[in-house]
Amino acid sequence: MRNISDIIEHHLKSIITNSPNGSIEIQRSELADHFQCVPSQINYVINTRFTVQKGYIVESKRGGGGYIRIRKVQIVSKARLQELLTEELIGESITQSVGNAIVERLFEEGLVNIREATLMKIATSRNVLTLEAELRDRLRANILKQMIAAILLK
Numbered sequence: 171m172r173n174i175s176d177i178i179e180h181h182l183k184s185i186i187t188n189s190p191n192g193s194i195e196i197q198r199s200e201l202a203d204h205f206q207c208v209p210s211q212i213n214y215v216i217n218t219r220f221t222v223q224k225g226y227i228v229e230s231k232r233g234g235g236g237y238i239r240i241r242k243v244q245i246v247s248k249a250r251l252q253e254l255l256t257e258e259l260i261g262e263s264i265t266q267s268v269g270n271a272i273v274e275r276l277f278e279e280g281l282v283n284i285r286e287a288t289l290m291k292i293a294t295s296r297n298v299l300t301l302e303a304e305l306r307d308r309l310r311a312n313i314l315k316q317m318i319a320a321i322l323l324k
Contacts, residue, residue: 175214182220192244193239193242221271222259260272273290
């Protein structure tokens with residue numbers, strides 16, 4: 171059985187997928203009521219499952235008529251995607267969790283298959299890159315950038 175966070179994530183992704191413009195506007199309290207959970211559970215799901223690295227932009231307005239807008243970022247071109255990933259999201263250094271989120275996004279977009287995604291995650295894991303943390307994160311960034319460049323050339 172899945173936990174409540176997984177269920178909420180699946181529900182929101184389903185609505186986004188079926189939305190004509192790839193975005194949704196929700197009220198935190200209404201969603202919490204729907205799932206019979208506290209609003210902070212909704213915050214947790216949005217903050218951890220709908221990140222920029224995973225391909226989402228989240229905007230929120232607090233207060234009486236407040237809302238949360240979640241928008242899935244559309245990939246315009248492979249060149250723009252490579253620029254976005256390598257320069258803006260990966261940069262000079264990247265943690266394993268952020269790197270894995272980027273690989274998962276590539277898989278969700280159909281740019282890599284499950285085997286390639288698994289290999290990318292293993293090759294950039296801390297179990298393989300057995301170095302001091304700062305050096306490991308810099309090496310991981312370089313490896314991911316080269317892998318992404320090679321994948322987007324195919």
